[in-house]
Amino acid sequence: MAASKAVVPGRxxxxxxxxxxxxxxxxxxxxxxxxxxxxxxxxxxxxxSTLCCINHINKIxxxxxxxxxxxxxxxxxxxxxxxxxxxxxxxxxxxxxxxDRPEGYYKRLYFKTVAECDMIxxxxxxxxxxxxxxxxxxxxxxxxxxxxxxELTVMDRSGRKSTLEQSRxxxxxxSVTLCWSGxxxxxxxxxxxxxxxxxxxxxxxxxxxxxxCRSLMExxxxxxxxxxxxxxxxxxxxxxxxxxxxxxxxxWRDQCSVAFIMFTxxxxxxxxxxxxxxxxxxxxxxxxxxxFCDIDPEYGLHxxxxxxxxxxxxxxxMSGSFSQLFCRRTQISDGLxxxxxxxxxxxxQHTSLSGDITLPWCCEALQGTVENCCIMSLTLLDxxxxxxxxxxxxxSAELERTPVCYDYDGEHYLIHYQDSDIQxxxxxxxxxxxxxxxxxxxxxxxxxxxxxxxxxxxx
Numbered sequence: 001m002a003a004s005k006a007v008v009p010g011r012x013x014x015x016x017x018x019x020x021x022x023x024x025x026x027x028x029x030x031x032x033x034x035x036x037x038x039x040x041x042x043x044x045x046x047x048x049s050t051l052c053c054i055n056h057i058n059k060i061x062x063x064x065x066x067x068x069x070x071x072x073x074x075x076x077x078x079x080x081x082x083x084x085x086x087x088x089x090x091x092x093x094x095x096x097x098x099x100d101r102p103e104g105y106y107k108r109l110y111f112k113t114v115a116e117c118d119m120i121x122x123x124x125x126x127x128x129x130x131x132x133x134x135x136x137x138x139x140x141x142x143x144x145x146x147x148x149x150x151e152l153t154v155m156d157r158s159g160r161k162s163t164l165e166q167s168r169x170x171x172x173x174x175s176v177t178l179c180w181s182g183x184x185x186x187x188x189x190x191x192x193x194x195x196x197x198x199x200x201x202x203x204x205x206x207x208x209x210x211x212x213c214r215s216l217m218e219x220x221x222x223x224x225x226x227x228x229x230x231x232x233x234x235x236x237x238x239x240x241x242x243x244x245x246x247x248x249x250x251x252w253r254d255q256c257s258v259a260f261i262m263f264t265x266x267x268x269x270x271x272x273x274x275x276x277x278x279x280x281x282x283x284x285x286x287x288x289x290x291x292f293c294d295i296d297p298e299y300g301l302h303x304x305x306x307x308x309x310x311x312x313x314x315x316x317x318m319s320g321s322f323s324q325l326f327c328r329r330t331q332i333s334d335g336l337x338x339x340x341x342x343x344x345x346x347x348x349q350h351t352s353l354s355g356d357i358t359l360p361w362c363c364e365a366l367q368g369t370v371e372n373c374c375i376m377s378l379t380l381l382d383x384x385x386x387x388x389x390x391x392x393x394x395x396s397a398e399l400e401r402t403p404v405c406y407d408y409d410g411e412h413y414l415i416h417y418q419d420s421d422i423q424x425x426x427x428x429x430x431x432x433x434x435x436x437x438x439x440x441x442x443x444x445x446x447x448x449x450x451x452x453x454x455x456x457x458x459x
Contacts, residue, residue, distance in 0.1 A: 039064055048074060048110065063103075071106035079113055111211055115201070119275065122146055126271060132321045133174050133307045134381040139267045140171045146201055148274050151214070152180045152261060153196040156187035167260070168362075172311050173319060174267050175377040175392040181260040181363040188256040189241075189249060195220040197263060199274025215277035218263075220247070232396040233359065233373040240359070240370055245393040245419055250361060259363045262313075264375055268390040301451070302326040303383030306341050306444060310353065312374050314360050317353045318439065325444075335448045336423070339380075342442035344427065347407065353428075353437040357397050357413070372397040376417060378424060380444065388454065389422050389446065397428065408438065421450040 034042075043051065043064055051074075055065040064070075122145045130137040153163045164180045186192075197218040225243040233240045238250040238259045246266075250259040269285060277283040304325040310317040325339045332338075342349045359373035376395045382388040397413040408429040415426040427441035452458060 036064065040067060040070065043067075043070055044073060048078075048114075066104045066107055068101055068103065068106045071110050075106055075110050075113070078110075079117075108211075115213060118146060123271065133267075133379050134305065134385050134387055135174060135267050135379060136271075139270060140176070142271055143176075143274065146271070146275060148271075149200050149202070150178050150217075150263075150274070151198045151200050152263075153198065154182075154186060154192060154261075155194045155196075156191045157193045158191075159193075160187070162186065168313075170313055172316060172377060173309050174307065174379055174390075175309070175375070176265050176267070176270070177313055177375060178263045178265065179260055179313070179361075180262075182258075183364060186258040186261075189251050189258050190256050192222045192258075194222060195247075195261070198279070199277070201275050213275070214279045215273065215275055216279060216282050217265075217273050217277065218247075218282075220244070232394060233370040235368045235370050237366065237368050238361065238363075238370070240373065240394070242394060245391065245417070248394050250363070259366075260361060262361075262394070264377070264392045264394065266377060266379070266390045266392040268379070268387050301337055301339070301383075301446075304339060304388070305381040305385065306339070307379045307381075308341075308442070309377040310357075310374050311377070312355075312359050315355060317355050317357065317374060317437075318351060320351055322442075332448060336445040337448060337451060339444045339446065340442075341444060342439060344441040351439045353439065356435075357428075357437060359394065372399075372413070376415070376424070378417075378444075380422075380446070382454075389450070391417065391419070391422060391424070393417060400427070408440065409433075413437075421447050 043054070046054070051065045051070065054061050056062070122142050125138040125142050126136040128137050129135065136142070150166050150169075151163055152166070153161055155161050162182060162185045164182045164185065166178050167181045168179045170177045195218065196216065199215040199217055201213045201215075220243070222243075225247075228244070230242050231239055232242045232248070234253065237253060239253050241249045241251060243249060246264045248262050250262070251257070252259050269283075272285070273283045305321065305323045306325060307319075307321045309319045322341045325341060327337045327339055342351070357372055357374045359370045359375070361368055361370065373394060373396050375392065377392040378390070379387060380389040395415050395417050397415050400412045400414040408431065410429045410431045413428045413430060415424070415428070417424040423445040425441070425443045425445075426439060428437045428439050430437050
């Protein structure tokens, strides 16, 4: 009789372990094998930030971490002492049963209330108005504390979308400059269909994967923009194409690929535009009654104030405030109201710039500088010290042929900005020996139609 094979205990033990591992129960962790009631009890001791992290573990924890019972309890615990948040929905919500609401309702309500409370807390700072600019003096501070950033969505003609987070941002007195460089993620310049700019607000108390609020700020059709597109400068690597005031695309020379996209945003209503719109609709500024002016219209405009900043992507070149600007009725011509800010004949008003008129740029591993380009940020206040017209945009300085100037020895340049409502003309002299620019003339022209609409007048 053939002898039976001996059984080795060690091998049998290892085989048993392999069998256990292959069973469905063994693939679950200890936490997953606990009853849902116990898991809910454990999760009830966590804060909002930790719940958001657990939310991304797997489907089981996703369902548990979105439990209405958990978030309702958390909502009451965190906001019961905050009267401003509680008055809106807490008392009404506290009487409702959890099962009366769809799954995830109280989580959404929690984050919505957090956003509202933060907005109330930080936007109070917007009431502090600068006497020089007429704008909230702590706009940058509020934006940073509300954790506001900006995203750009680029769609090509085939419908493919690319969403880019900002590469760089630079704040000045009255504006912020944003730049995106996406490399291969950006389609060719001629293939871009639309550009969409979003203000993005992420709550500070939660993880990077937490829900965010997006506010649509701009939706631009490239086919429309390219009709009025103009080249405002170039260097040996890139060419700057101005799509519309405030928006330029840097295109690699002799190519169609995009190096970077740059937006310049004025501070006027920037917090509201960046936070109070939705993902599909922009913020709509409430209609305000035109200020009452009891001055005889024959007198014209008076008591205006201008604040202007010239800067680039690195530093400020010039900043100045000019008050008591006026234009008499008899001086209105060609549908434009002229406000002379700096007169070429008044040497005491002439202002020197602290650097050359250049626009440095950088894109991943490459960088350069475009000569005779900078960014202008202009804030025109009416006689009531309210923002009347606000502009921020890249501008170019064109070499100008002028008669001999006995006051200055150097090349003359003209910066001319124009849109449907306002024109700005600046004349500068580049002093060859001192290697310095001097602003010798600044004139602002406001459209009569814009003034009549703003004041309900008939100039």
